Amino acid sequence: MARTTPTGGPKKGSVTLALVAQRAGVSVQTVSNALNSPGLLAPRTLKRVQEAISELDYRPHQAARSLRTRSSRLIGYGIQPQPNGLSTPVLDDFLHALSDSADKAGYRVLLFAAPVGADDEADRYDELLREHSVDAFVLSGTYRGDRRPGWLHKRGIPFVAFGRSWSARDTGDWVDVDGAHGTAAAVDHLVAAGHRQIAFLGWPRGSGVGDDRAQGWREAMRRHELPVRDLRVSSLNDVDAARDAVGRILAKATAVVAASDTLALGCYRALRDSGRSPGQDVAVVGFDDSPAAGLLSPSLSSVRQPLEEVGRACTRQLMSRINDPQADPEHVLLTPELIVRESSAAVLPH
Amino acid sequence: MARTTPTGGPKKGSVTLALVAQRAGVSVQTVSNALNSPGLLAPRTLKRVQEAISELDYRPHQAARSLRTRSSRLIGYGIQPQPNGLSTPVLDDFLHALSDSADKAGYRVLLFAAPVGADDEADRYDELLREHSVDAFVLSGTYRGDRRPGWLHKRGIPFVAFGRSWSARDTGDWVDVDGAHGTAAAVDHLVAAGHRQIAFLGWPRGSGVGDDRAQGWREAMRRHELPVRDLRVSSLNDVDAARDAVGRILAKATAVVAASDTLALGCYRALRDSGRSPGQDVAVVGFDDSPAAGLLSPSLSSVRQPLEEVGRACTRQLMSRINDPQADPEHVLLTPELIVRESSAAVLPH
DNA sequence: GGGTGAGTTTTGATCGATCCAATCAACGAG
DNA sequence: CTCGTTGATTGGATCGATCAAAACTCACCC
Structure with missing residues (x-):
């Protein structure tokens, strides 16, 4: 599909695991393993499968993967509507940095409108979680009495806050600037x-x-x-x-x-x-x-x-938190210049 | 799941169509219809189903829907890395406005890193399209000789550009400020x-x-x-x-x-x-x-x-373009203040 | 020579929603 | 009283990937 050469391209819509498997002369599961646990394959088979993958320009379909695994490689970020046209350049720069570093880690940032302290605040997060199987959240602009960290922590949902949790018990990971x-x-x-x-x-x-x-x-x-x-x-x-x-x-x-x-x-x-x-x-x-x-x-x-660093640190923490949801909270305090x-x-x- | 009342909540993980159907005493298909084509149902049935939906706090699972329909209610937005720490407040404000109005229309904005004019530029768009079944793209910062509008247009992929396509043939929808x-x-x-x-x-x-x-x-x-x-x-x-x-x-x-x-x-x-x-x-x-x-x-x-207006106009155009991919391109020129x-x-x- | 087992690969079931076609009920016309 | 028609609802099949477990392939040893 990427190259629409009228000559040899596959007629039907999409390149699936099955197609790759057929081409490589193996089963679908083997192709799946080639991508997710390459160590399982015999070197020769691995190579053959990888060739088939790149020849067909195969791209795994996230929706299918997500349906089975309940994870989407998406990170939710609630942008709060500006009070009155007031923009917050710091948070925007942070968002750029975050998106860049998340992208490098194979994750994407999914934006949604997060009302600042509304009653149904949690609902928006819940919605994203259940509709889109978001893997984690990034919070910014946390404030004293912010209920989001507690809410997410209680449910065991991976998240990182840019900004210490100033509330009494500090719960969950954060990255902040000193x-x-x-x-x-x-x-x-x-x-x-x-x-x-x-x-x-x-x-x-x-x-x-x-x-x-x-x-x-x-x-x-x-x-x-x-x-x-x-x-x-x-x-x-x-x-x-x-x-x-x-x-x-x-x-x-x-x-x-x-x-x-x-x-x-x-x-x-x-x-x-x-x-x-x-x-x-x-x-x-x-x-x-x-x-x-x-x-x-x-x-x-x-x-x-150092917003680039903050973004990278957030991504790093999220990745390790996703891998081990039970680990103790980590805190990173970066030095400004x-x-x-x-x-x-x-x-x-x- | 939203309310974790220990009393009556469902034991197993997620609330599915099947569960709702069971509760309402109808088939899954009927519940699906209640959501997507309510007109098909008899008023009494519709009401019953809707009650079951809200009692169970059902949320449709996008991945499943997406797997079948190949649409995700996601809008791709490529943020270009700042040349050297230079931030572009205008585009960031626009992104806010876009995300807000898209959210109201039931769509979400998915960010990805888009290299400015690299050779594999199209690949990033292709990737999002095939991996995440993104429904449409929003382009910003279009420039003379920008190949993205042509590429997307040729493939019949819905998109809107914030900024006229300054190239020779103007192809595709855009919203711009005069x-x-x-x-x-x-x-x-x-x-x-x-x-x-x-x-x-x-x-x-x-x-x-x-x-x-x-x-x-x-x-x-x-x-x-x-x-x-x-x-x-x-x-x-x-x-x-x-x-x-x-x-x-x-x-x-x-x-x-x-x-x-x-x-x-x-x-x-x-x-x-x-x-x-x-x-x-x-x-x-x-x-x-x-x-x-x-x-x-x-x-x-x-x-x-008027960035809020630009955002709204982009969303509006995207919606109508998604509904009718073949329609003639539309252009909106807004007046600044x-x-x-x-x-x-x-x-x-x- | 058959049993043992590590290393590879395959088979079948599954995630949750939508598509398509089929069924069922009700009702008026012939 | 049967047939056709419309309207409402239902039953599989399906999207593309992953999981769990079975099966196959060898080499090796008693």
């Missing part, structure tokens, strides 16, 4: 450039991710024996809100570490509003290295999450 | 604000999308009887390249329409390098309304593509 390490690295970098009054602009307490990033800043400050009093402010993840919030600390800080690039942008605004210039008068470091960071003027230093740009490049006079 | 209309709207807006020297910063000729956007600018300028001579420059889609390229026209232009937000950013840089300020001294309008646009200072006016922000808000003195 946000605290990222903000700490930012502090170290700023200290090395001569800063001593380094503020943190974060999100309201209670969002695992945000608290983690705040924690990194706090500990790094303590390590450098620098005060943190009155140097922390919180704001929703919105440029204008951040601009308003950051005002009061810009008087006493020479540098700001922000929990996101959006917050950092708010910082830019606040500085410009007060006639000062980001990067020159006050250093700013963001988080996530969103596409915009490199484009800004001055370009924004930011902490980049500080990208230094103009906004924090200036060195303070000593 | 880029020319977008740049024309930008020109109109700038003219209304008093500008007369309006430059266009585009990509090198030859990229369907880019030429289309340039065309819109040119025609709008002619309509307003304004000169275009020496007001067009080209650059690769890179901030620094754009900054360098735009230099020579910033002397004679009071406004710039750019073919992308990235190019517009290059414009910002060039202006600042020469001591002028975007929005104040020279108006700038970008294209795509990337997340960064609203965050910049000054915020960047930009032409927004100019989002006016600070970078083009100032009105020139008369």
Whole structure:
């Protein structure tokens, strides 16, 4: 079917195991074994079968396999609808990375719409599981009180979360990026450039991710024996809100570490509003290295999450979890990288 | 299975048609008909069967259906690996919209890695088709000389492209956004604000999308009887390249329409390098309304593509094409919206 | 020379839904 | 009272792969 040469192609629709078997002069089961447990075959037979397979350009039919084995080589990924046109570049990049590495492992990613915390949330997962025999799920954007990990774990369904399970009992595998390490690295970098009054602009307490990033800043400050009093402010993840919030600390800080690039942008605004210039008068470091960071003027230093690695780690964990559903949960914590740009490049006079 | 009430749940694994049939006191075939051709059943029987279905929380097993019917309710979408970490927010937003609207139509999006123009490009599509019985494909980022539309069309495989097929014969369905209309709207807006020297910063000729956007600018300028001579420059889609390229026209232009937000950013840089300020001294309008646009200072006016609508239109076209593979190709051209922000808000003195 | 057994290969049943053709019931026309 | 017709329902056969278990092929040993 791949080559529609009018000359020799098979007339009927599809190339099946039976056809390959006939061509190779063996039984269907032998061909199946050639694919799934090649070790069982005598070398000569194996070679003959493999030749027949490639000559006919045979492709196993997943539906048939899936019907028998109840596994589909599919990984479910619920994309949550954006609140209001707000896109989440980090998760999209992650999805790319995930899909790439899953594809290399012979798996495909199946998208479905997952309502954020709806009552029938579990139903969507159940549906995918039973209709499509999905082998595993990848969760992203887990939050405190997220019921999905528990639900999946209880049922013994393989899954990996991108993001620690911040809930009380941590159950199931996850891969995450060490946000605290990222903000700490930012502090170290700023200290090395001569800063001593380094503020943190974060999100309201209670969002695992945000608290983690705040924690990194706090500990790094303590390590450098620098005060943190009155140097922390919180704001929703919105440029204008951040601009308003950051005002009061810009008087006493020479540098700001922000929990996101959006917050950092708010910082830019606040500085410009007060006639000062980001990067020159006050250093700013963001988080996530969103596409915009490199484009800004001055370009924004930011902490980049190693999303390709996260994707690979997720795939790796899924594979081993699929092979051994009973194994103990594994956790992978990856280290982000500080990208230094103009906004924090200036060195303070000593 | 959804409710794991220990009381009455079925012992064995899955709820099948046979089980439902038994419960409703009819044959399997009748249950199948209840789902696929309800009109065939007597109202009373239909009701009885439907009750049994919902009581048992029956879910049809796609693999079994697919094995028989060779259709899977899956839509293939090849995500191309980013050249070098460069993310494409527009395509990601589109993917969200597509997945959402497909989901509502009972279809799911299946991701796979599609090498950009490799020799075995077609093989990946063929693979998905034969292994997963994908019902249709969605193409994005089509380019001049793209062989995928022709390949799919020749084989009678349903597909929709997001983006006109810029090649000679346009073959197959597509949905696209009227880029020319977008740049024309930008020109109109700038003219209304008093500008007369309006430059266009585009990509090198030859990229369907880019030429289309340039065309819109040119025609709008002619309509307003304004000169275009020496007001067009080209650059690769890179901030620094754009900054360098735009230099020579910033002397004679009071406004710039750019073919992308990235190019517009290059414009910002060039202006600042020469001591002028975007929005104040020279108006700038970008294209795509990337997340960064609203965050910049000054915020960047930009032409927004109606991606939700594009997604819906793609799904709609796919559905009708799946129902009638022979029908004539349809084309949908949607109108983008100019989002006016600070970078083009100032009105020139008369 | 038949039994033993490891190594290969084959046979038959099975997964769950849909296709096609056949059956059954009801009813009015001849 | 039988026949034909329409409408509703049912009975196998089937899609293409995998599983479990049987069967075959040798070489080897008592």
